[in-house]
Amino acid sequence: MDFTFLMQLLINGLVVGSIYALVATGFVIIFKSSSALNLAQGEFLMVGAYICLYLVLQHKVPFIAAFVITMLFSALLGIVIERTTLRPLLGSPVISVIMATLGLASVLRALLQIFFGVDTIPFPEIFPPEPVHIGPVPVSIGYLYSLCCVAVLLTALTAFFKYTKSGLAMRATASSRQTALSMGISVKKVFAMSWCIAAMVSAIGGILLGAIRGGVDMSLANMGLKVLPVVILGGMDSIAGAVLGGLIIGLLENLCGGYLDPLVGGGVKEVVPYIALVLILMVRPSGLLGSRRIERM
Template identity: 45%
Template sequence: MNWDLLFQLMINGIIVGLLYGVVAMCFVLIYKSTQVVNFAQGEFLVLGAWVCWFFVMKWQLPFVLAFLFAMAFMTVFGILVQMVILRPLIGEPIISVIMVTIGLSIFMQALMNWVFGNSAERFPSVFGDETISIGGLQVETAYLMSLVLSLVVMGLFYYFFKFSRYGLAMRATAFNQQVAQSLGISVKQVFAMAWAISALVSCIAGVVLGLVNAVSNSLAIIGIKVFPAVIVGGLDSIVGAVIGGVIIGILENLAEFFDGQFFHIGNMYTVAPFYVLIIILMIRPYGLFGTKDIERI
């Protein structure tokens, strides 16, 4: 058994898993606030990456400035999506809202194909090609920066929900919308804020993935790959989203290792998270950290 390769893949799994956890938090944030699963989350991620790439390559802006502009753009975009598309559906059946997010996903895919094309594009070298040795293994600087950004975003999430006024308002709205309104909290503003933050964080994740790999519309598949992490951790748990992301990241890389070393099936890296998704739904459908709903008749 190639232990060096296994260790390398485990390190990659943790780094990628933390990034999955960041995207999973976006799912949880919107679900906790609005009880809606956003199936256009992957397209949010891709749009943020494309906008940053456009500012860098077409407008020749420095990467840091382009990154800030892209985050501002996606924040406004998230607010507009909530206000223009989703706010008129308040009070409608949840399945109607979910179908709208699926339609939004398809529309955004078509629009990005038209505007940016189907080919993959790379950012100019931001961090260089340097590598850092960790336990004798060489890790690219871009991967380490993605790890740092993931940890920073998670820390900001924790501070926002634990100590900020708006974070407490979002927690109250997630607990009970009617009680939150009786306390003077604007539920509409909370909904808009949830979508804005979700779009902003998706932009960060998309740019990081674009730096590590390349920017292409195929990155939208991350939205589907992260869904098992959301279910494993619990659809209403921020902590569960992070842990679920790490579990799925490690599981993917373990599946790739054992497939390459022993099974030679060829697609275990892709399908392994969804096997776990099915098992979790059968055994613990509310996830490892999700809230178990108890209905009394």
């Protein structure tokens, strides 16, 4: 029984951690290209979950189609937001941009409340409810789908950055904006693209999280906050770091929640990401995989 419990905690941790990783990746992409923290990341996630849910429940759209439409919508949302709120701030101090994303978060949250109310909306069962057994451990199929989905997405993103021209342009811009400009790379396009990708991966994270939890409400946006320790832990400008940080925080949360919470009466699960964050930053100030600039000796 003990072993099964541990395995379940580990699997929970991996699944939740992988979703953290996905959302954190969106966060890192924006940070790398424009050195701005996007504090509306959690709201992006919520928008995705609500739109998908709305399509499935109200318009009886099959889940896969709803998923695709949500992606398109999120991509559009990312571009529109970049155009209307971020681009006018181009060249202003980073702190203004961060404040703008904070405002954006409030606006998005309020809009969602107006359209969908504040009650939890149950997520339809898109995965068969009976679990599969891996050895003695029962695992929900939703979890497996979620893990696979994140793995595929992260691989695809990595390939995108490594092998496509747009990916190269984004990495070049992250490395040096003015030099990228001098190559004829349109930095505006790169910004738009990074917001577009960030909104899409967050939306996927939102849908997966909604499906796993079985319901969608405003608390989903807290993920945006949770992602902050994840990215700082991994190193603000490293996608691999975001993935690693996500998995670590997910596992840590679930293990501590499972073993320590019963002993102290709860609360450890919520605090432990931040404790880990502080400890790791003491040893490695730039995060686990964050870049310390290359210095030639």
